[in-house]
Amino acid sequence: xxxxxxxxxxxxxxxxxxxxxxxxxxxxxxxxxxxxxxxxxxxxxxxxxxxxxxxxxxxxxxxxxxxxxxxxxxxxxxxxxxxxxxxxxxxxxxxxxxxxxxxxxxxxxxxxxxxxxxxxxxxxxxxxxxxxxxxxxxxxxxxxxxxxxxxxxxxxxxxxxxxxxxxxxxxxxxxxxxxxxxxxxxxxxxxxxxxxxxxxxxxxxxxxxxxxxxxxxxxxxxxxxxxxxxxxxxxxxxxxxxxxxxxxxxxxxxxxxxxxxxxxxxxxxxxxxxxxxxxxxxxxxxxxxxxxxxxxxxxxxxxxxxxxxxxxxxxxxxxxxxxxxxxxxxxxxxxxxxxxxxxxxxxxxxxxxxxxxxxxxxxxxxxxxxxxxxxxxxxxxxxxxxxxxxxxxxxxxxxxxxxxxxxxxxxxxxxxxxxxxxxxxxxxxxxxxxxxxxxxxxxxxxxxxxxxxxxxxxxxxxxxx
Amino acid sequence: xxxxxxxxxxxxxxxxxxxxxxxxxxxxxxxxxxxxxxxxxxxxxxxxxxxxxxxxxxxxxxxxxxxxxxxxxxxxxxxxxxxxxxxxxxxxxxxxxxxxxxxxxxxxxxxxxxxxxxxxxxxxxxxxxxxxxxxxxxxxxxxxxxxxxxxxxxxxxxxxxxxxxxxxxxxxxxxxxxxxxxxxxxxxxxxxxxxxxxxxxxxxxxxxxxxxxxxxxxxxxxxxx
Numbered sequence: 001x002x003x004x005x006x007x008x009x010x011x012x013x014x015x016x017x018x019x020x021x022x023x024x025x026x027x028x029x030x031x032x033x034x035x036x037x038x039x040x041x042x043x044x045x046x047x048x049x050x051x052x053x054x055x056x057x058x059x060x061x062x063x064x065x066x067x068x069x070x071x072x073x074x075x076x077x078x079x080x081x082x083x084x085x086x087x088x089x090x091x092x093x094x095x096x097x098x099x100x101x102x103x104x105x106x107x108x109x110x111x112x113x114x115x116x117x118x119x120x121x122x123x124x125x126x127x128x129x130x131x132x133x134x135x136x137x138x139x140x141x142x143x144x145x146x147x148x149x150x151x152x153x154x155x156x157x158x159x160x161x162x163x164x165x166x167x168x169x170x171x172x173x174x175x176x177x178x179x180x181x182x183x184x185x186x187x188x189x190x191x192x193x194x195x196x197x198x199x200x201x202x203x204x205x206x207x208x209x210x211x212x213x214x215x216x217x218x219x220x221x222x223x224x225x226x227x228x229x230x231x232x233x234x235x236x237x238x239x240x241x242x243x244x245x246x247x248x249x250x251x252x253x254x255x256x257x258x259x260x261x262x263x264x265x266x267x268x269x270x271x272x273x274x275x276x277x278x279x280x281x282x283x284x285x286x287x288x289x290x291x292x293x294x295x296x297x298x299x300x301x302x303x304x305x306x307x308x309x310x311x312x313x314x315x316x317x318x319x320x321x322x323x324x325x326x327x328x329x330x331x332x333x334x335x336x337x338x339x340x341x342x343x344x345x346x347x348x349x350x351x352x353x354x355x356x357x358x359x360x361x362x363x364x365x366x367x368x369x370x371x372x373x374x375x376x377x378x379x380x381x382x383x384x385x386x387x388x389x390x391x392x393x394x395x396x397x398x399x400x401x402x403x404x405x406x407x408x409x410x411x412x413x414x415x416x417x418x419x420x421x422x423x424x425x426x427x428x429x430x431x432x433x434x435x436x437x438x439x440x441x442x443x444x445x446x447x448x449x450x451x452x453x454x455x456x457x458x459x460x461x462x463x464x465x
Numbered sequence: 466x467x468x469x470x471x472x473x474x475x476x477x478x479x480x481x482x483x484x485x486x487x488x489x490x491x492x493x494x495x496x497x498x499x500x501x502x503x504x505x506x507x508x509x510x511x512x513x514x515x516x517x518x519x520x521x522x523x524x525x526x527x528x529x530x531x532x533x534x535x536x537x538x539x540x541x542x543x544x545x546x547x548x549x550x551x552x553x554x555x556x557x558x559x560x561x562x563x564x565x566x567x568x569x570x571x572x573x574x575x576x577x578x579x580x581x582x583x584x585x586x587x588x589x590x591x592x593x594x595x596x597x598x599x600x601x602x603x604x605x606x607x608x609x610x611x612x613x614x615x616x617x618x619x620x621x622x623x624x625x626x627x628x629x630x631x632x633x634x635x636x637x638x639x640x641x642x643x644x645x646x647x648x649x650x651x652x653x654x655x656x657x658x659x660x661x662x663x664x665x666x667x668x669x670x671x672x673x674x675x676x677x678x679x680x681x682x683x684x685x686x687x688x689x690x
Contacts, residue, residue, distance in 0.1 A: 286569075286681045293567045297650070313553055328619055329645055332658045360649035367653045428652060 005191070012187030019179045026172055034165040038158055042137075045153045046115055049139045052084065053113060053151050060143050065090060068143065072097040082127065083154045085120075085136075091146030099126045103150065104138070111142040120152065193222045197229065209237045249413040250299065253425070254292065261288045291425075298427040302412065305357060305434040313356065319349040319390060319458070322359060323383055330366045338375045341366075344382040349390050351458060353439050361435040364428035365394045365454055371422055372398040372452075389457040397451035406445040466490045466511040466581055471501030471527065472543070473519050481514070484570050485577075498522025502530055510538050511581045514573070517544040517555065525558040532559040539580040541573070571682035575634045582630055593628035596688040598667055598675055600628055609667050620663045627676070627686035636683040660684055 006012055052075055059071035072086050076099055088097035095102075103109075104124050109116065118138040140150040200213045212233060213226040268281045324346055334341035369379040373396045382393040401409055401416065408414050410433040413426040436443040436456055446453040468490050472478040475496070482492040493508070495501035498519040505513055505527070513531075515524040522530075528540050542560040555563045562576050593600045597610045605621060607614040616624065626644050627635070635643075637656040642648050664676045677685050 283680060290569060290681070293569070294650070294652075296567065297565075325645060325647065329641075329647075329651075329655055329659075332619075332662055333653065333655045336658050336662075356648045359647045363649055363651050363655075367651065371653070424652065 006184060006187050009187040009191050011190045012183050015179065015183030015186065019176060019183070023172065023176050027169075030165060030168055030172070034162065037161050041158050041161060042155075045137055045155070045157075048084075049115065049137060049151050049153055052086075053139050053141060053149070056086075056088075056149055056151075057141065057143070060149075065096065065143075065145060065147060068147075068149065069097040072149075083156060085125065085152040085154070087148075087150040089148045089150075096147070098150070100124055100150065100152070101126060103148075104152075109138060109140045109150065111140050111148060113139060113141040115139050118152070197222075197226065204233065209233070209240060246299075246412055253413050254295065257288060257292055261285055261292070264288075295425045295427065298425060298431060299412070301360075302427060302431050302434050305431065305438050308438055313354050314352060315355060316350060316352050317355050319351045319358075319392075320347050320383060322355065323362065323381060323392070326359060326362045326366060327381060330363075330370070334370055334379065337370065339370050339373050340376075340378045341370070342378070342380055344380060345384050346381075347383065347385070349383065349385060351390065352461070353458075354435075357435045357438070361432045362392075362394075364432050367424075368428060369394055369396040369398070369452075371424070372396060372419070374398065385460070387460070389460050392456040392458070393453055395448050395451060395453040397448065400447055400450055400452045401445060403447065409445070410443075466577065467493075467509070468512055468514060468577070469493045469495065469501065469504055469508075469510045470514045471495045471498065471505075471519060471524070472514070472516045473497060474516070481570075481573075484574070488574055496520075498524065498527050502527050505531055505536065505538065506534055512577050513538055513540040514577070515540055515542055515560075517542055525555065525560075528559045541576055541580060543568075569636070569682070571634070571679075572636050572638070575636050575639060575683060578633050579630070579635070579639065582633065593625065595628060595631045595675055595686055596673070597671075598628070600625060607667070609671050614666050616663070616666060619659065620666065623659055623663055624667070624686075627684075632685060632687045634679045634682050634685045639683065 056068050056071040056075070059067035061067075063070075068088060072088050076082075076084065076086060082099075085100050086098035087095065087100035087103060089103060090096045101124055104118055104120050109118060115137055116139075117135040120134065120136045120138075134155065136152050136155055138150065138152045140148065142148050197213050200211050203211045212230045215223050215226045215230070264281060265285055268278065323343070327341060327343055327346075331341050366379070366381075373379055378397050380393070380395040382391075382395070384391045384393070399418070405414075405416060409416065410429050412430045414429075415424065415426040432454075433443055439458060441456050441458045444455045444457075446455060466489075468485055470478060470482055470485070470492055472481065472494070473496050478494055478496070482494055485492045493504060493510070495504050498521040500521070501513075501515065501519070502522060515527055517524045519527070524542055528542070531538070531540070539561040540559065541562045541564060542555040544555065544563065544565050561580055564573060564576065591601065591603055593602065599608045600606070602625060607616055607621070607624065623640070623644050626640075638648070638650060640656055641651070660676065660678075664674075668674045668676055673688065674690075675686055675688065677687060677690055679685055
C-alpha cells in the first residue's frame with residue numbers, strides 16, 4: 001500500500017488533521033509558558049539582587065565595613081542552595097567578604113548599583129556550577145570607605161526551566177511521530193478491511209454473482225456491514241435467477257407461437273390464392289397475435305402486481321358481492337359445459353383492496369376449476385369469516401394436483417403433464433399468487449380428495465369485526 | 466367521425482390513421498403535445514386519441530389544458546407498456562377512456578365509437594327496439610315478433626345495454642366493463658356463453674338474426690349483418 005493511497009483514507013486524514021491542530025495548540029501553550037516563566041524568574045532574581053544590595057549598604061551605613069561583612073555572611077548563610085554570589089573588597093583591594101574568588105571583568109563593571117549582565121568564568125566561583133561561563137545578572141557599588149561590593153545570582157533556575165521546556169518539546173515531537181505511525185497503521189487496517197469488500201464487489205461486477213464478502217470472527221461493524229451486503233447479494237442473486245428463469249420461459253413459450261404465426265403467413269405468400277383464403281389466414285394470424293399479446297399482458301400484469309405499484313386503484317368493497325358477481329358471470333359457462341358451480345356462505349365481507357385484480361384472480365381460479373373438472377363435475381366457491389381472516393375456498397373434484405407440484409404451479413409458465421393440450425398460458429396461478437401477496441393474503445393448495453382446493457385467507461381489519 | 470390522433474411514433478400513427486380512415490373517419494395527425502393541443506383548441510373534433518408520453522407536452526397535461534379551456538371533446542388515452550398504473554391518473558386528468566399498448570385495433574375502434582356515442586345526450590326511453598325485437602324497461606318485458614321472450618336478469622341487462630347502443634361493436638372486455646362493471650381479462654369464453662344464450666332466446670326461430678359476431682372483435686346488435 002503506497003502512501004498517497006493511504007492518504008486518501010478517511011481515518012488517516014482525520015488523524016493527521018487532529019494531530020496538526022493538537023500539536024499547534026500544545027506548541028503555542030509551551031512557548032507561552034516558557035516565555036512567561038522566564039520573564040518572571042529573571043524579574044525575581046533582579047529584585048533579589050537589588051534588595052540584597054540595599055540590605056548590605058544599610059548595614060554598612062550603620063556599622064561600617066564590619067556591618068557589611070556580617071550582612072554578607074548572613075545573606076550567604078540564609079540560602080541553602082547557593083545561587084547567590086557576593087564579593088566585598090576593601091580599599092586595599094583585599095577580599096573581606098563573600099564567596100566569589102575574584103572580581104569579574106576587572107574594569108568593565110560600573111559601580112553604580114545598576115544591574116548588568118556580566119560574563120562569569122569558572123575560576124571566579126568557589127564551587128563548580130552547572131551553568132558556569134555564562135552571563136549572569138550582576139550588581140556592583142562602591143562604598144563610602146573605598147571598598148567595593150558586588151552581588152550576582154546564578155541563572156540556573158532559568159536554565160532548568162528551559163531544559164524542562166526542551167524536554168516537553170521533545171516529548172511532543174515523539175508523540176506526533178507516534179501518532180503518525182499509528183494513523184498509518186489504522187488507515188492500513190481499515191483499507192485492508194475495505195479492500196476485501198471492494199475486491200469482492202469487483203469480482204461480482206465481473207460476473208461472478210456467487211461471490212460473498214469474507215466475514216471475520218471479530219464481529220465488529222465491518223462484519224455487520226459484510227453480513228448485510230451478503231444478505232443483499234443473496235437476494236439479488238435469487239432475483240436475477242428468477243428473472244433468468246422467467247426470461248428463458250418467455251423466450252421458450254413465445255418462440256413456438258411466433259414461429260407458427262410467421263411461417264403460416266410466409267407459406268400463404270408462396271403462391272397466389274383466393275381472396276377468401278387470404279382472409280382466413282389473416283384472421284387466424286390476428287387471433288394468434290391476440291394470444292401472444294394476451295400472454296405479454298399477463299406477464300406485465302404479474303410483474304406489476306409483484307412490484308406492488310397498484311395502490312392508486314385500491315378501494316373499499318364487499319368481497320361477498322364480488323364473489324357473487326363472478327359466480328353470475330361464470331354460471332352460464334359452467335352450465336353449458338355441464339359442470340355444477342355452487343356457492344356456500346356468501347355474505348357481506350367488507351375489504352380494502354384492488355377490486356379488478358381480485359376479480360381477475362378469482363376469474364383465473366374459476367377458469368382453472370372449470371377447465372380441469374370433468375363433465376358433471378362440481379366446483380364449490382365458499383366464503384367464510386373467521387376472527388382474524390376471511391377464507392375463500394375454490395374446490396373442484398377434478399384430477400387435482402400432486403402435492404409435490406403444489407409450489408411449482410405458481411411459477412410462470414408451469415403447465416402440468418396432461419394439461420398441455422388444454423387452452424392456457426401457464427400464467428393464471430402466478431397472477432393469483434402475486435395478487436394474494438399484494439393483499440397480504442395467504443394462498444394454499446390442498447388435496448380435496450379427489451380434486452383440488454385453493455384456500456385464500458385475507459387478513460381481516462381488526463376494527464371491522 | 467372527425468378524429469385527432471396525437472402520437473409521436475410515426476409508424477404507429479401511420480397505421481392507426483390508415484385504419485381509422487378506412488373505417489370511414491377523418492383523421493388529423495399531430496406528432497407532439499403542443500401541436501396536438503393547438504389543433505384540439507382550434508378545430509372541432511368528435512374524439513381525440515392521445516398518447517400518454519409525448520415530446521413537448523405529455524398527454525395528461527394536454528388533456529388538462531383542454532379541460533381548462535372548457536373543451537369537453539372525449540379523449541381516449543393510449544399508454545405504453547408497463548404503465549397500467551396510470552389508468553387511474555389518466556382518467557382523473559380528464560381522459561374518458563384508457564387503452565394500454567399492445568391493444569387490438571378493433572378494441573380501439575370500438576372504444577372510440579362508444580366514446581362518441583356517449584357524448585350524445587343520454588337516452589332514457591321506456592321502450593327500446595331493434596327491428597322486431599322490443600323491450601319494455603319498466604315491465605322488463607321482451608318480445609320478438611310479438612312473441613314473449615323469457616330472460617334471466619343478467620341476460621336482460623346485457624340485452625338492454627346492446628339495445629341502447631344498436632349497430633355498435635363491443636369487445637368482450639368492453640361488455641364485461643360496462644354490463645358487469647369489472648375490468649379484467651377472462652382467459653376463457655365466459656362472455657361468449659352469455660351472448661350465445663341470449664342469442665338462442667332472441668334469434669332462434671326468427672329471421673333475420675340480430676345478434677352478430679364480429680370476427681376478431683366482439684359483438685353487435687343490428688338488424689343488418
